[in-house]
Amino acid sequence: MIKTLGRMIRTGILTEKIERVARPDSEADEIHAKLRGILGRALCIRQVDAGSCNGCELEIQALNNPYYNLEGLGIKFVASPRHADMLLVTGPVSVNMEEALKRTFDAMPDPKFVVAVGDCGACGGIFGESYASRGAVAHVIPVDSTVPGCPPTPTAILQAILQAVSPGQV
Amino acid sequence: MTPDSIKEAEGGLYSNLRCRKFEAGAVAWRNFAETTRSDGGRLLALWGTDDCDRDGRLRIVACYLNAESLAVVEHAMDSCSKPLYPSLVEFFPSALRMERAVADLLGIQSMQPDHRGWLRHNGWPEGVFPLRRSFNASTQYQLDSEPYSFIQVEGDGVHEIPVGPVHAGTIEPGHFRFSVVGEKVLRLEERLGYAHKGIEKRFEELRQKEGHKLAARISGDSAVAYSWAYCAALESITQTTCPPRAAQLRALALEHERIANHLGDLGALGNDAGFAFGLTQFSRLKEDLLRIHQPIFGTRYLMDFIQPGGVAVNLPQDAPQLLLDHYAALEISVSELRGIYENHAGVQDRFRGAGVLSNEIAVRLGAMGLAGRASGIAHDLRVDCPWHPYNDVTLKIATQTTGDVAARVNVRFDEIVQSIMICRELLTNIADGAIVSDVPDAAPGILGVGVIEGWRGPVLIALETGPSGMIRRCHAHDPSWQNWPLIEYAILGNIVPDFPLINKSFNLSYSGQDG
Ligand code: SF4
Numbered sequence: 027m028i029k030t031l032g033r034m035i036r037t038g039i040l041t042e043k044i045e046r047v048a049r050p051d052s053e054a055d056e057i058h059a060k061l062r063g064i065l066g067r068a069l070c071i072r073q074v075d076a077g078s079c080n081g082c083e084l085e086i087q088a089l090n091n092p093y094y095n096l097e098g099l100g101i102k103f104v105a106s107p108r109h110a111d112m113l114l115v116t117g118p119v120s121v122n123m124e125e126a127l128k129r130t131f132d133a134m135p136d137p138k139f140v141v142a143v144g145d146c147g148a149c150g151g152i153f154g155e156s157y158a159s160r161g162a163v164a165h166v167i168p169v170d171s172t173v174p175g176c177p178p179t180p181t182a183i184l185q186a187i188l189q190a191v192s193p194g195q196v
Numbered sequence: 197m198t199p200d201s202i203k204e205a206e207g208g209l210y211s212n213l214r215c216r217k218f219e220a221g222a223v224a225w226r227n228f229a230e231t232t233r234s235d236g237g238r239l240l241a242l243w244g245t246d247d248c249d250r251d252g253r254l255r256i257v258a259c260y261l262n263a264e265s266l267a268v269v270e271h272a273m274d275s276c277s278k279p280l281y282p283s284l285v286e287f288f289p290s291a292l293r294m295e296r297a298v299a300d301l302l303g304i305q306s307m308q309p310d311h312r313g314w315l316r317h318n319g320w321p322e323g324v325f326p327l328r329r330s331f332n333a334s335t336q337y338q339l340d341s342e343p344y345s346f347i348q349v350e351g352d353g354v355h356e357i358p359v360g361p362v363h364a365g366t367i368e369p370g371h372f373r374f375s376v377v378g379e380k381v382l383r384l385e386e387r388l389g390y391a392h393k394g395i396e397k398r399f400e401e402l403r404q405k406e407g408h409k410l411a412a413r414i415s416g417d418s419a420v421a422y423s424w425a426y427c428a429a430l431e432s433i434t435q436t437t438c439p440p441r442a443a444q445l446r447a448l449a450l451e452h453e454r455i456a457n458h459l460g461d462l463g464a465l466g467n468d469a470g471f472a473f474g475l476t477q478f479s480r481l482k483e484d485l486l487r488i489h490q491p492i493f494g495t496r497y498l499m500d501f502i503q504p505g506g507v508a509v510n511l512p513q514d515a516p517q518l519l520l521d522h523y524a525a526l527e528i529s530v531s532e533l534r535g536i537y538e539n540h541a542g543v544q545d546r547f548r549g550a551g552v553l554s555n556e557i558a559v560r561l562g563a564m565g566l567a568g569r570a571s572g573i574a575h576d577l578r579v580d581c582p583w584h585p586y587n588d589v590t591l592k593i594a595t596q597t598t599g600d601v602a603a604r605v606n607v608r609f610d611e612i613v614q615s616i617m618i619c620r621e622l623l624t625n626i627a628d629g630a631i632v633s634d635v636p637d638a639a640p641g642i643l644g645v646g647v648i649e650g651w652r653g654p655v656l657i658a659l660e661t662g663p664s665g666m667i668r669r670c671h672a673h674d675p676s677w678q679n680w681p682l683i684e685y686a687i688l689g690n691i692v693p694d695f696p697l698i699n700k701s702f703n704l705s706y707s708g709q710d711g
Contacts, residue, residue, distance in 0.1 A: 077369075159393040
């Protein structure tokens with residue numbers, strides 16, 4: 027136990043050492059300030075991969091790194107649609123995910139925002155519509171905003187989250 | 197052709213690796229698999245193709261990896277009767293899901309008893325085969341969901357826990373069905389195919405010189421590996437040589453992709469072991485790497501960096517110095533963090549002995565790439581059969597023997613160090629000159645196979661050319677096909693709360709397997 031605590035204390039010191047050299051992105055800083063102003067409370071996001079290539083997921087995951095620090099704002103990814111204000115959907119909607127996506131959307135309480143992330147979510151992207159793909163997310167559930175890009179940058183995704191909760195303010 | 201005859205295919209096969217192609221009757225098809233298995237060869241991929249328009253045949257094709265080369269074997273069936281072929285499952289258990297997928301997409305059945313749909317979840321009707329020539333890709337059907345018959349485990353106190361396809365975190369869709377007693381896992385059955393979006397049919401609507409863009413999006417975390425595999429197939433067919441500088445830049449990009457993914461995984465694994473500090477640190481290192489991509493390659497993720505004939509962007513003048521400085525700092529941070537992970541009792545307690553995949557099972561199931569190396573399978577195509585420029589690069593295969601989460605963590609740590617060394621070597625010896633060669637449209641009916649060792653393992657693109665510069669057929673294979681079943685073994689006897697950690701230690705692709 028003492029040994030473990032010792033390790034943890036030493037690790038804590040290292041955190042500071044490594045963290046000190048990390049400089050937050052100024053653009054991200056600005057978005058952080060806006061989000062705080064508009065929301066004033068925690069925003070809960072549920073993410074659904076409806077058939078993406080996983081590229082968009084990687085950039086959404088990046089929002090949790092110390093540069094963007096989404097969690098630090100009180101914006102969090104939640105495990106249940108029932109606790110979510112916003113649905114972040116990636117991918118062209120595969121036929122095999124259509125039902126799961128609709129069910130997730132239906133389970134969310136009102137009001138709910140849907141952001142379709144990436145070229146695929148916005149318009150079907152390179153995969154388009156086919157026997158296996160419904161294309162754009164908007165073909166399956168109502169969408170409030172889209173983020174173009176393949177994959178879009180974390181900054182673009184952050185901006186879209188902001189735009190969705192605050193129309194006209196960005 | 198008689199059932200037991202086999203002959204080398206006329207016209208051969210084009211590939212970035214040494215390869216041979218055979219045409220086999222049904223018995224010879226099976227015998228070839230048996231001999232390959234007993235000689236220590238591995239099944240790399242299995243796919244089918246509809247040639248009814250050409251000669252009234254449907255074909256099943258297997259690609260094997262031998263010590264230093266590829267062997268592609270093709271077996272043709274009459275399309276009029278019910279097309280059947282001998283299953284490869286008794287020699288290569290990993291063939292099972294691939295055979296089920298071929299049945300879903302082409303209606304060619306193997307002689308094995310599991311006829312449940314794998315990629316088809318009732319999104320298109322039974323008896324409709326999307327990869328048949330006569331099928332119109334834009335046909336859409338209304339979905340009628342249908343229950344899937346999971347294998348039941350019976351016994352006192354056994355209950356089932358279904359998870360997915362939508363998960364708690366930001367990850368890809370898939371379904372896991374655990375049969376547990378208390379918290380202990382007695383059985384896990386995976387159900388995949390949720391991300392199936394018809395990639396192979398989509399290829400057939402593209403020109404040969406557009407296909408790399410779709411290939412890059414088969415699994416976004418392996419964009420470089422796939423787009424290179426595609427270009428390698430096309431360049432072999434057209435006998436195009438990519439300029440030396442472009443080949444080096446491709447390898448640089450491939451190693452960056454490996455480093456970025458390994459950094460991301462090491463952070464996530466720390467986090468899953470209850471050590472959020474690891475996530476903070478490694479996600480920062482990954483972000484730093486992606487940010488340096490912006491000025492150097494033009495984008496954070498290198499989706500469109502590799503193009504037929506070479507690469508899309510040249511390195512800026514100051515890039516080598518910038519990168520060398522970056523590597524120096526990265527190397528120090530990674531080694532410091534490795535020390536912290538290794539000395540952290542809590543982390544080691546979770547890593548060691550969790551999700552063990554023994555060497556015996558890994559060999560039997562045909563484990564590929566990183567997961568295989570962590571269970572003592574010392575294969576890496578960059579060393580076994582190096583394609584240009586890996587023949588000029590020094591590399592030792594990173595292996596571990598314990599097959600647990602700790603082993604998969606250690607392979608990643610070792611590979612980051614090695615990838616940095618490779619990048620340094622590439623930059624030091626970087627050639628001057630052009631970054632792209634002209635690629636002509638290929639004549640129709642030629643098969644080319646591109647195989648690249650991506651960060652997860654070997655990815656394959658089998659490209660067949662069509663008329664007027666179009667693609668006739670393109671099959672993509674992800675090492676996740678072989679590796680998903682490994683998790684069903686590695687989880688046995690572990691507790692359900694350890695699943696995220698064990699699953700992450702493999703970090704397999706859903707999209708790459710689902711297509
Ligand atoms: S937009 Fe691009 S990165 Fe995102 S899922 Fe589609 S292909 Fe992948």
